Amino acid sequence: MKLFTKGLLLIAVPSVVELALLGMLSKTQEQTSQAAQWAAHSKQVLYQASVIADPLLRAASRVRAGLIAGDPAFIDRRTVWVDLGDRLAQLERFVGDDPLQVERVRRMREAVNAYRAQADAVYAALRSGRRIRLASVEDSPLPEPIRVFRDELDAFVDAESRLDAQRSAELSATRDEQRHALVAAIAGSMLIWAVAALGFAGNIGRRLATLTANAGRLGRAQSLGAPLAGNDELAELDAVLHRTSARLAAADQEQATLQRTLEARARELTEVNDNLRQQKQDNDMFIYSVSHDLRSPLVNLQGFSRELQVSCDELRGMLDDARLPGPERARISHVLDGNLSEALHFLRTAVSRSASIIDALLRISRAGRLEYQWQRVSVARAVARVVESLHAQISERGVVISVGELPPVWGDPTAIEQIFGNLIGNAVNYLDPARTGRIEIGALEQPPAEPGERATRMRTYYVRDNGLGIPKAYMSKMFSAFQRLHGDRTKGDGIGLALVRRVTERHGGRTWVESEEGVGSTFFVTLPEQPVRS
Known part of the structure; x- marks a missing residue:
């Protein structure tokens, strides 16, 4: 009833x-x-x-x-x-x-x-x-x-x-x-x-006491008593409690299984991270060793190419002084001024390019091995120094730069300046010459901290320009080393954004880009507001 x-x-x-x-x-x-x-x-x-x-x-x-x-x-x-x-x-x-x-x-x-x-x-x-x-x-x-x-x-x-x-x-x-x-x-x-109230209250009271006891056992994760008889709402609620108890027991078993699986995956992930860290260190050491090993042959090649150039100049002088017949003279001049001179030019260009690549590899290697001096860094002063160092290029191209409020972060001063130096330098180099260049540097508004928040809070900074923009096909390659877009517009070795990503990751942050070709690009960087908790 x-x-x-x-x-x-x-x-x-x-x-x-x-x-x-x-x-x-x-x-x-x-x-x-x-x-x-x-x-x-x-x-x-x-x-x-x-x-x-x-x-x-x-x-x-x-x-x-x-x-x-x-x-x-x-x-x-x-x-x-x-x-x-x-x-x-x-x-x-x-x-x-x-x-x-x-x-x-x-x-x-x-x-x-x-x-x-x-x-x-x-x-x-x-x-x-x-x-x-x-x-x-x-x-x-x-x-x-x-x-x-x-x-x-x-x-x-x-x-x-x-x-x-x-x-x-x-x-x-x-x-x-x-x-x-x-x-x-x-x-x-x-x-x-x-009489009616006592009878009703007695019946309902006993059933409510049973229901309350079962609810208490459910809250303490204990086994429930016998289900209530009848088909009233109290019996239905007690049946729901019993079904909930059964589901919670099944969920506990599933949670235990998932916990064991998660612990196993965590151990595997720790091993993988350790292996990756070791491989990264090995790669850095390998790049460093290879770069040093390649520098010596390149120095020799540069020296030999200069010696050959000197020898060619001496031969040309000797040729001018010698009294050779016309055909032989023309043939030797053709060899000295044509094939040999062109080969020496290509050799010197290749050596310079190889040296530039080796220097870039060394910078990438040092970015991963360099010991940071952690402290409170004024991002505003770091950006001001970068803008001052680029004053000549900015003035030459008539670039309008606006700098918003830049809260301080926790990090290495040199590394922070390197991040903004690469981002602002790229923004200046890849402006559209058809319109006045505009570069905006600022920080996104920080959401309020949640009560009891213990995780490291991150600040998000951006460098926005109205330059040439990035085609969608190249977006995924922008932070890879030696990837150069619009390489014909400026000199460079293509590792600036790769260095930005590596330095940012060492600070516990991340970087990404939003861009539209022909409109401009916005590069975002997140950096810790306070010391990173391990």
């Missing part, structure tokens, strides 16, 4: 009981209301009966006054009798359900009519100027009809008083019954709600 259904039952069962109690309370309320109406009715009848005799007594007083004064004007012939008739009619309506009381009202009306007849006779006699003496009116304290009226009225009031007392007692009893019913309804409602 779902929790929603249980909740509905928790509401429905007490509600049905409450409705029954409310029905009983409503019945007692109706009885009390009816008793109160009857009690009020009795009070109203008694009140009307208590005031109905006053008009008749006033009429008798006026008749007596008229007899004494002999003046018919004292006698009221209409108003009092209409008032009495109305009051008797109203009283008769009030007691219409009691035949005995209705009969008493009828006799009171007959007594009133009899006394009215006497009053009319007195009025007529006084009106005619006769003084009459009616014993029934003058001698008795009250005339006979009025005494009859009073007797009937007293009997009427006594009966109504008894009825009023009875109805008041019934009202009191019904009110007591109503109070008892109200107390019973409240107590019963509270009891049924308490």
Whole structure:
């Protein structure tokens, strides 16, 4: 059974009981209301009966006054009798359900009519100027009809008083019954709600305790207890906890397997890195050794080429002094000034090129072996020195250089200056002569540090130009040694960007380029803001 259904039952069962109690309370309320109406009715009848005799007594007083004064004007012939008739009619309506009381009202009306007849006779006699003496009116304290009226009225009031007392007692009893019913309804409602709530809370509480215990075991990576029975939401949630526990156990096994695999890959990667580091050192030493070994033969070749040139010059002088026949002379001159001179020129050019390559190899080798002096480096001062060293070329070509804010970095001052020297030098050398050259040097905005960040933060600098640009086909080769683009525009050995990449990597950073042919290029370099943590 779902929790929603249980909740509905928790509401429905007490509600049905409450409705029954409310029905009983409503019945007692109706009885009390009816008793109160009857009690009020009795009070109203008694009140009307208590005031109905006053008009008749006033009429008798006026008749007596008229007899004494002999003046018919004292006698009221209409108003009092209409008032009495109305009051008797109203009283008769009030007691219409009691035949005995209705009969008493009828006799009171007959007594009133009899006394009215006497009053009319007195009025007529006084009106005619006769003084009459009616014993029934003058001698008795009250005339006979009025005494009859009073007797009937007293009997009427006594009966109504008894009825009023009875109805008041019934009202009191019904009110007591109503109070008892109200107390019973409240107590019963509270009891049924308490029983239902305790039953529901006990069942749900036990299930929630089991669910909480399973959740705690899941959080502590312990095995869970038996699943909850039933098909409500708590049972479904407990089933989810059990499935989660099973998946976590499987995930732990997979994590352990992956951890072992990762450790094995880490060991392999460490071995590969060690091998690469050793191979790099071996390559640097090999390049250094080979460069030194090749320098000696090149020096000899340069010396021999100069000796040959000197010998050729001596032979040309001897040829000029000798008196040889014309054909032999022309043939020897052709050999000295043609083939031999051209061969010597190619030899000297090859030797110079080889020497340049050897020097470049030595610089690359030294870049990997040179011991850096780590310190806080002002990039702004390093860039200023580079721009000052290139002042002649910048002025000659009319280049506009803008330098933004350049925060300091952690590194070797000479190496940092070498990085920006190569980048700014390339930007100057490869500007488009068809438009004014513009070079911008700056740093990208640094994102705020994350709380508790421990990794080395890197600064990103850029050198942007509006030069010739780089075709997409050459982008992947830009940082390789001896790769020269637009080699016909400037001299160089093609290792500048290779040196930039090697020096940057030794600082723990990286370098890349974004370029569009015919628009310009932007070279980016990242360098550490603080000492590199191992």
